[in-house]
Amino acid sequence: MGSTTLDEQNFRHWCQLLLQQSEQLKDGWSWEAVQVMTFITVTCVTSLILYSLLPQSLSVVSSEADLVNGEIDIDDEDDGVWTISEGSSQVLQYEYHILYSCSYSTPVLYFRAFTLEGRSLSLEEVWSCVHPSFRLRLQKSPLSTITLQEHPLLGQPFFMLHPCRTEEFMKPVLQAAQHKHRPVNYVLSWLSIVGPLVGLDVPLKYSIQLRPAASFMASPD
Amino acid sequence: MSDNAESPTETQKEDTPPPSDESTISEEKKKIDVLLKAVGDTPIMKTKKWAVDRGRTVQSLSQFISRFLKLDASEQLFIYVNQSFAPSPDQDVGILFDCFGSDGKLVLHYCKSQAWG
Numbered sequence: 001m002g003s004t005t006l007d008e009q010n011f012r013h014w015c016q017l018l019l020q021q022s023e024q025l026k027d028g029w030s031w032e033a034v035q036v037m038t039f040i041t042v043t044c045v046t047s048l049i050l051y052s053l054l055p056q057s058l059s060v061v062s063s064e065a066d067l068v069n070g071e072i073d074i075d076d077e078d079d080g081v082w083t084i085s086e087g088s089s090q091v092l093q094y095e096y097h098i099l100y101s102c103s104y105s106t107p108v109l110y111f112r113a114f115t116l117e118g119r120s121l122s123l124e125e126v127w128s129c130v131h132p133s134f135r136l137r138l139q140k141s142p143l144s145t146i147t148l149q150e151h152p153l154l155g156q157p158f159f160m161l162h163p164c165r166t167e168e169f170m171k172p173v174l175q176a177a178q179h180k181h182r183p184v185n186y187v188l189s190w191l192s193i194v195g196p197l198v199g200l201d202v203p204l205k206y207s208i209q210l211r212p213a214a215s216f217m218a219s220p221d
Numbered sequence: 222m223s224d225n226a227e228s229p230t231e232t233q234k235e236d237t238p239p240p241s242d243e244s245t246i247s248e249e250k251k252k253i254d255v256l257l258k259a260v261g262d263t264p265i266m267k268t269k270k271w272a273v274d275r276g277r278t279v280q281s282l283s284q285f286i287s288r289f290l291k292l293d294a295s296e297q298l299f300i301y302v303n304q305s306f307a308p309s310p311d312q313d314v315g316i317l318f319d320c321f322g323s324d325g326k327l328v329l330h331y332c333k334s335q336a337w338g
Contacts, residue, residue, distance in 0.1 A: 133280045133310045134297070165334065169299050172260040172332050176304035184305045192306040193299065207306045208320055 004167045004174050005105035006186050014187035015040045015098065021188075021206050032097075034153040039099040045116075047091045048129045048199050091116055092129070094199055098187065099152060106166040107190050110151055110158040111198055123148055126159055126198070134197045146198070161194055169193055251275050253318040254325060257286065260301070260332035264290050270326070275315025279308045286331055301330040 006014075015031075019040060022029035029042040093114045101108040113121040113129075126146060127135065149160040170190060177184040192202045252272040259265040266289060273282060279300060287298050302308050302321050318327040 131280070131310050133283060168334050169332070172299070172301060172330060173305055176301075176330075180304075182305075189306050192308075196307070196309050201309050201311075202306070204308075204312070204316070204320055207303065 004171050006100075006107065007105065008100050008102070010186065011100045011107060012038065014185045017185050018188050018191075018206070025203060025205055027203065037099075037153050039097050039153065041095065041097045043093065043095045044200070045091065045093050046199055047089055092121065092199075096195075096198075096200055097151070097158070098191070101163050104163040104166060106163045106170075107187055108163040108166075109161040109191075109194055109198070110149070111161075111200075112156075112158050113199075123159065129199055131196055159198075161198060166190065166194075251315070253315055253322065253327060255282070255314065255318075256326050256328045258328060258330045260330050263331060263333045266290065273314050275313060275318070277314050278310065279312045279314060279317070280310035282314060282329075283310070283331075290333070292333055295335070297334045299332045299334060301332070302327075304330050 019029050019031065021027075022042075027042070028044070029040050032039055032041050093116065095112050095114075097110040098107050099110060100106075113126055115121070121129075123146070130146070145162050145165075146159055147162065148157055150156070151158040170186070170193075173184055173189045174186075176182075188202070188206055191200070192207070195202050252274055255271045255273045257266055257269050257271065266286070283298050283300055286300075287296075290298075292298060300307060302317060308317055314327065321327060
C-alpha cells in the first residue's frame, strides 16, 4: 500500500468497516446500491449554525490596504471576525453520500440539505453553514470547492465536495500508517477531515475503537 | 530542557467577550500539555510544547498555530490526532487529551496545505 490513493476494492472494504462501527454506535450509515455501483449514505437531522462574516471586517481590510498601499499584516484579520447571526441556528436535514471516484481514486462526498419543511438549501445557504475555520479558504479558491452536481448514480442535483485535494491531506495519514505498520481506515480518516466542512461530525468513538487497546467487550452506548 | 510555554493570551476577536465571572467551571481552566509536531514541509514551531486550557477548541488551537506560523490566508491547516484522523473543530482539546493522550500529553500533528481546488 504505497500509494496515497484508494482502489475501489479497498474503498468497499473500508466502507464495510465503517458500517460495522456505525452499527455498533447506532450512527445510521447504510449501503445503497444502484445497478452495480454501491455507495454508503447517512441522513442526519442537525442543528447547524449559520455563520456570517461581519461586513465591517471586510471593509476594514480594504480601506487599510488603500491607505497603507503595501503589505498589510493580515494576521489579525485571519479568518475575519466571525459572528453568529442573530437567531440563525437552523434545524436542517442533511443527506450524505460517499461514492468512489474513479478519476481521482478517492472517496468523494455528495450531500444535499433540506429544511424540515422540505425546502432544499441553496448553494449560498450551504456555504453559510460551512464552519468558519474552513470557509474563507474554501471560498478563496478559484475552483469553488462545493459545487452543485448531478449525482453520478441517482442523477439528482447534489452538492459535491471536490476531491482534487484529497490525496494531499490524506498523505500524512497514509505515510504514518505505512511507517508504523498500522492500518488506517482510509474512508474514516477522509471523512473526519472533510465531514466538518459540511456539517458532518464524525464521533470520536469511531477512532477510539480503532485503538489497539480498545476493548470490544464494552456494552454498546 | 523544557520547551514548555503557556498559551499566549489571545486578542479577543469575538464581538461578545467571553464571560469573565469567576463562576466559570474551574474544570475548563485546567490545562493539558499539547505537543505539536509538523508534518512534511510545514514549518516547525520553535515552541512545540504548550499548556492549553482543557476547554479550548481544536479550531481555536488551529487558529493560534496558523497565526503563529504566519500562514497565508489561503493556506489551510490540518490537524491530526494519532496521525490517523482529524478532530472536529468544535472538539475540546481536554476531551481529546482524555481519549488520546499518553505520557501526560496530547500529541497533535499539523500540516499546511494550499488552497482547496
